[in-house]
Amino acid sequence: MREGKISTKVSKFKIAIIGAGASGLSTAYELQKFGFNVDIYEKSNQLGGLAGAVKLSKGKIDSFYHHLFKSDKYILSFLEENNLNSKIQFKRTSTGHIWNNKFFDISSILTLWNSKLLSNWGLLRLLFGGAVIKYLPSFRILNEKLIYKINDKLFGKEAALKIWNPLLNYKFGKFSNLIPYSWLRTRIQDRTIELGYLSEGFETIYDFLEKKIISANGNIYKNCFVKEIGFLKDKKQLLIKDKVYDRVVLTTPPSLNKKLLKKLSYKSEQIEYLGALCGIIEFNKRPISAYWTGIADIDKTNKSNYKEFLAVISYAELDDNWNKKGKPTWPLYLATYCSTKQFKKFSTQEWKKKMIKAALELNKLTDLEEIKEENIIDFKLSFAEYAQPILSPGKNLHPNPESANNCYFANMHNIFPNDRGQNRSFYLGKKIAKEILKDFSKI
Ligand SMILES: Cc1cc2nc3c(=O)[nH]c(=O)nc-3n(C[C@H](O)[C@H](O)[C@H](O)COP(=O)(O)OP(=O)(O)OC[C@H]3O[C@@H](n4cnc5c(N)ncnc54)[C@H](O)[C@@H]3O)c2cc1C
Numbered sequence: 001m002r003e004g005k006i007s008t009k010v011s012k013f014k015i016a017i018i019g020a021g022a023s024g025l026s027t028a029y030e031l032q033k034f035g036f037n038v039d040i041y042e043k044s045n046q047l048g049g050l051a052g053a054v055k056l057s058k059g060k061i062d063s064f065y066h067h068l069f070k071s072d073k074y075i076l077s078f079l080e081e082n083n084l085n086s087k088i089q090f091k092r093t094s095t096g097h098i099w100n101n102k103f104f105d106i107s108s109i110l111t112l113w114n115s116k117l118l119s120n121w122g123l124l125r126l127l128f129g130g131a132v133i134k135y136l137p138s139f140r141i142l143n144e145k146l147i148y149k150i151n152d153k154l155f156g157k158e159a160a161l162k163i164w165n166p167l168l169n170y171k172f173g174k175f176s177n178l179i180p181y182s183w184l185r186t187r188i189q190d191r192t193i194e195l196g197y198l199s200e201g202f203e204t205i206y207d208f209l210e211k212k213i214i215s216a217n218g219n220i221y222k223n224c225f226v227k228e229i230g231f232l233k234d235k236k237q238l239l240i241k242d243k244v245y246d247r248v249v250l251t252t253p254p255s256l257n258k259k260l261l262k263k264l265s266y267k268s269e270q271i272e273y274l275g276a277l278c279g280i281i282e283f284n285k286r287p288i289s290a291y292w293t294g295i296a297d298i299d300k301t302n303k304s305n306y307k308e309f310l311a312v313i314s315y316a317e318l319d320d321n322w323n324k325k326g327k328p329t330w331p332l333y334l335a336t337y338c339s340t341k342q343f344k345k346f347s348t349q350e351w352k353k354k355m356i357k358a359a360l361e362l363n364k365l366t367d368l369e370e371i372k373e374e375n376i377i378d379f380k381l382s383f384a385e386y387a388q389p390i391l392s393p394g395k396n397l398h399p400n401p402e403s404a405n406n407c408y409f410a411n412m413h414n415i416f417p418n419d420r421g422q423n424r425s426f427y428l429g430k431k432i433a434k435e436i437l438k439d440f441s442k443i
Contacts, residue, residue, distance in 0.1 A: 010440055011035045016240050018226050018260070019251035021049020022422045023410040025209040026078070026429030027249050028218055034437050038218040041240065043225040046203075047210050049251075050387060051422055053201035054380045056282045058326050060200045063382040064278050065313045065333045068196035072423035074430065076196075079205070082212075087204060090194040093318055096293035099162050101302050103365040105290065118158050125156025126163070133188045143182040144393035150181060166296030170310040171337060171388075175272065178392035195291075199321040202422065229260050229407075238264075238406055247436055249408045253386040254401070261404050269401035271413050274337040276387030279355040280315075282378040283330045285371045287363045291317035306358035310336045329377055332359055343383050352379050389413035408432045 015031055017024045020042035028038045046052050053060040068075060070090060079085045094107040097117060104115040113123055133154065142150075147168060151160035164184075168176040198204050210220060229248055230239035238245045250257055254268040281287075293312045297304070306312070313333040316322045323329070334355040346354070356373060363371045389412050391397045402409040410428040 009035075010437065011037060013037065013246040013440055014039065014244065015247045015249065015436065016041065016238070016243070016245040017249045017251065018240075019043075019049060020047045020206070020210075020220060020222075021251055022051050022206070022425035023251040023412075023428055024049075024249070025206055025213065026426045027251075027410055027432050028213050028429075029078075029209055030429045030433030031436065032213060032216045032218060034433060036433075036436070038213065039240075039243065039245070040213070040218065040220045041224045041226045042220065042222050045223050047220070047222075048203045048206035050276070050384055051202040051206065053203035054280065054382065056280065056329070056331055056378050056380065058282075058322070058329055060203065061280070061315055061319075061322075061331055062201045062203070063280075063380070064276055064384070064387075065315065065335065066197075066202050066422065067318065068423065069190055070192040070194060070196070071190045072196070072421070074426035075205075075423045078426050082208065084205065084208065087198050088196045089199075089320070090196045091318060091320065092194050093291035094289065096288070096290035097163065098293060098295045098297055098306070098362070098365065099166075100297055100299040101304065101365070103293070103362075107290070117162060122156055122158030122162075126159035129155035129159070130188060133185055143180060143185070144397065145181045146177060146393070147179050147181055147184050148177050163294075163296060166298055167294060170295060172390065173274070173337065175274070175390045175392075178390060178395070180391070180393045180397060182397075183391075195318060197318050199319055226260060228263065230263050235405060247406050247408065247439070249410055249432060249436075251411050253389070253411060253413065256386075257402060257404075257409070261407065264404045264407070266404040266407075267402070269395070269398060271401060272390040273386045273413075274388040274390065275340055275343060275383060275385045276335065276337055277343055277351070278333055278335045278382045279351060280378075280380045280382075281332045281334070281355060281359050281376055283332060283359075283371055283375045284327065284377055285375045286314075286316075286330050286368055287332050287359055287366075287371050287375075288312060288314045289317070289366055289368060290314065293362070304358070304361050305354050306334075306361050308336060308354060309334045309358055312359070312362055334358055337388050340383075340385050348381050351381055355379075386412075408436065 014037045017028055017040045020040050024040055028040055031038050050064055051066055052063055054063045079088055097104045097106045099117060104117040105111040151164045155164055172179055226240055238248050253273050254271050291314055295306055295309055297307050315331040400414055410432050414428055
């Protein structure tokens, strides 16, 4: 069927989307391309969800640090399709690693070797394991194995102890023993040396999509929290805030969907999520020389504050435009994953204190000039309750663990075998729009 014909046929169908993050907006965009009528409901007054931005003294940056890989083909082809590729810039960045109160430069094989983090044999084993994962095709039999059980064999004992096991523990906490090899494989296979970023944050893409969707007669209802989804008597159409829809796309996690869809026959696997906590301290002096520094300190005698965080990310080391105008500043992210309960244990002021202490300690581990509290210009704290799904073999590792009549699900847990990411949201947008089109072509 020609596209024009499809458009006239499907334009009578109304689709609602819950959530205006990367998944909701990209799905709306793809549905509109087929000619569907789209309404989006967003509980916040800002679009972009996890990829939204905050304002610092010099401009906007992502509230949670983001970058792209060159292999992120779905989001990159969207940018190309809309002449936005000039906005994205790719850069080779530096990477640090904190191991037992010492900073190691692990940006390249040479700097890693020079850093003496690993013995020569330990380095060789790590490189061998990395190459096997990167270049050999995926083995089904390995995909569902638990990483913590095979890390030693893949990378050798030393690299498992100093790099991979702490990374797993810091990132997934009590869930670290549930993470499958497939997660590790895609992290290594998809990663490219150069990282892509958007000056003023990825929100730029979502602002663009907002305008595009509205200009194609879509509606975006901001500050509009959806509490439940009902249905008409024949159960063929769904109801949101008294509006009738033919299909609903949910970008919310299963624990919320269970409440939203309690009137419909909703089925789902139990999926745990971790929240993400991210503070940004804007300094007027350079605090850390690497863009990304992973924290992997397992020394129990070390009581440093930085041990509460998974990584420290120095934004201006990635975005070359940041300091091209005005007085130079260095926004520093301190990040970790935790539950809402853990986040709520401390007030914003208490988190701020902890993060500042951690940043000053980390600065001391580098060769850079010392920074002090008076070098701080701004501070922003963000917390998102649903940021990292935990998908484990045998429990919930499934391409689409949710189902309900006339509903489609596009969220971070529909990612197997990839890690969550904006690229995946753009892939899901295309996939779900096609599925909905197919669904209506039967009518
Ligand atoms: C710390 C961190 C670092 C990351 N780094 C990267 C990276 O480097 N590169 C990358 O590509 N990706 C990265 N990601 C992942 C990326 O941010 C996500 O995969 C992507 O943004 C998910 O988009 P989403 O639309 O599926 O979900 P979300 O962004 O969570 O969007 C869901 C939306 O639904 C809204 N909503 C929720 N409930 C309701 C309701 N009841 N009614 C109405 N609206 C509702 C929310 O407000 C939100 O806007 C990172 C994520 C985190 C947390």
